[in-house]
Amino acid sequence: MLLSHYFAALKDRLNLIEQQMETASEGDRNQLYCEVLKLRQISDRIVEEWLSFEDRLIKVQRMFEEAEDASVSSQLHDVTAEEETEEEIYLPYTLAATFRQGQGYFTLSMYHEAVESFSKVLEEAPDVAVARLYLAFGFLMSGRLDVAYRQFHLLTETCVHPFICAASYNAMGCIAMMEGNPEQGLGWFEQALGAFDQFADARYNQALALCHLGRYEEAIQTARPLLRGTAPDVDVLLLLGACCAKSHRFDEAYTLLQRAEALAYQGKQHQAIARIYEQTGKFEEAARCYREMLPASRADASVWHGLGWSLWQSGQKEQALACMKRALTLSPDQPDYACSYAWILLCEGEAERAWKVFEQTARKYQHPLARAGMVETLLKQHHFVAAEEIISNLSEDQNAHIRALGQYLKGRLLLMQGKREEALEYFSLSHRAGVIRESGLYAGLLHYADGAHEEAYERWKEFIPAP
Numbered sequence: 001m002l003l004s005h006y007f008a009a010l011k012d013r014l015n016l017i018e019q020q021m022e023t024a025s026e027g028d029r030n031q032l033y034c035e036v037l038k039l040r041q042i043s044d045r046i047v048e049e050w051l052s053f054e055d056r057l058i059k060v061q062r063m064f065e066e067a068e069d070a071s072v073s074s075q076l077h078d079v080t081a082e083e084e085t086e087e088e089i090y091l092p093y094t095l096a097a098t099f100r101q102g103q104g105y106f107t108l109s110m111y112h113e114a115v116e117s118f119s120k121v122l123e124e125a126p127d128v129a130v131a132r133l134y135l136a137f138g139f140l141m142s143g144r145l146d147v148a149y150r151q152f153h154l155l156t157e158t159c160v161h162p163f164i165c166a167a168s169y170n171a172m173g174c175i176a177m178m179e180g181n182p183e184q185g186l187g188w189f190e191q192a193l194g195a196f197d198q199f200a201d202a203r204y205n206q207a208l209a210l211c212h213l214g215r216y217e218e219a220i221q222t223a224r225p226l227l228r229g230t231a232p233d234v235d236v237l238l239l240l241g242a243c244c245a246k247s248h249r250f251d252e253a254y255t256l257l258q259r260a261e262a263l264a265y266q267g268k269q270h271q272a273i274a275r276i277y278e279q280t281g282k283f284e285e286a287a288r289c290y291r292e293m294l295p296a297s298r299a300d301a302s303v304w305h306g307l308g309w310s311l312w313q314s315g316q317k318e319q320a321l322a323c324m325k326r327a328l329t330l331s332p333d334q335p336d337y338a339c340s341y342a343w344i345l346l347c348e349g350e351a352e353r354a355w356k357v358f359e360q361t362a363r364k365y366q367h368p369l370a371r372a373g374m375v376e377t378l379l380k381q382h383h384f385v386a387a388e389e390i391i392s393n394l395s396e397d398q399n400a401h402i403r404a405l406g407q408y409l410k411g412r413l414l415l416m417q418g419k420r421e422e423a424l425e426y427f428s429l430s431h432r433a434g435v436i437r438e439s440g441l442y443a444g445l446l447h448y449a450d451g452a453h454e455e456a457y458e459r460w461k462e463f464i465p466a467p
Contacts, residue, residue, distance in 0.1 A: 166196035301331035
């Protein structure tokens with residue numbers, strides 16, 4: 001809808017103002033505040049115009065509802081593969097006005113007010129499924145996930161309308177994903193498609209859940225049909241591109257990203273494109289995307305960080321360091337950016353400067369990547385005893401991912417000490433955790449050196465591009 005795109009543009013502008021506030025001078029802050037006031041005027045004008053329209057709409061509607069007990073019919077049309085089904089919902093006039101008022105609030109993203117309107121409708125007409133669907137989405141958009149989940153679940157048990165059931169299952173899947181449970185989310189998305197198999201949102205979300213679970217080939221097969229027919233959706237292209245990159249189908253991913261670039265209109269979409277270019281090793285393309293974002297995102301530290309990393313990978317050290325410094329200036333409390341900066345210094349032979357950044361970041365944030373950077377610095381200087389102490393702390397961490405990092409570094413230490421069998425054991429432990437890909441590379445090298453070529457291939461096949 002045009003209105004949705006309009007509000008998305010307003011929200012993007014507000015997000016940009018919020019980011020620029022952090023580093024703006026006093027004069028710039030005054031200018032930004034004037035922009036906020038202009039946005040407030042726009043918001044007030046929209047609400048006034050909508051209320052005026054709603055009042056006029058009610059008057060015109062009343063002309064058709066002369067009797068006191070007149071009713072209004074709202075029809076839901078769902079086109080299935082074979083037939084069109086209709087469900088008529090009859091509401092008394094006063095409730096119909098409240099229902100339409102709630103719809104208006106929802107369209108204007110005034111979710112608290114929408115919840116109040118639909119709650120009033122359901123107090124008198126609890127069986128109106130479409131009102132309960134709006135109510136549930138109002139709770140969802142307000143961040144009240146537990147209440148929204150209960151309303152959606154109630155709809156799946158009481159409503160016979162296939163699309164409303166499918167929308168409810170889909171929303172429950174989204175809530176599961178938001179709560180970090182993609183496996184459960186996948187089950188709900190499958191239920192949604194079982195209720196209404198043409199529901200594109202549910203199919204996209206099913207592919208997204210499969211991607212989160214690392215089932216990239218299944219995700220590709222699930223999402224690919226969404227590109228048929230109408231103009232392709234940018235988010236579908238990005239999801240397919242990411243899955244192809246993860247599956248080492250780099251040429252296919254590159255083609256999808258080029259299509260996505262031609263259609264992308266939001267900054268976050270361009271940033272997602274740049275990050276997938278990074279995954280495919282197309283760092284020059286990634287740097288180009290980040291540069292194109294800068295005119296509108298100069299206050300966004302993540303864009304400067306992405307540009308810096310891509311430039312370094314492209315061999316442009318000085319420019320990369322300058323971008324990393326800019327990212328840290330904009331976001332000094334971001335340990336990941338500090339680690340990236342220090343890693344570039346280390347790889348460029350500036351071990352002392354790198355050590356200072358890693359050590360300060362580790363001390364301030366207890367950041368595992370900073371501690372890993374300290375280990376890498378010590379290994380380059382052959383300070384094995386000091387490195388082993390840090391590695392032991394990482395290997396004993398309660399977090400499985402941090403333990404895998406410690407095991408990988410332990411393997412590196414043992415390999416440098418000439419203890420190949422012990423090193424292979426630690427690389428294998430780390431590789432089984434599935435989070436440190438380099439562990440598989442090192443394990444494969446050791447297997448290959450020992451003449452165990454089949455075992456080496458098993459470790460290396462994840463690095464081999466798909467045919």
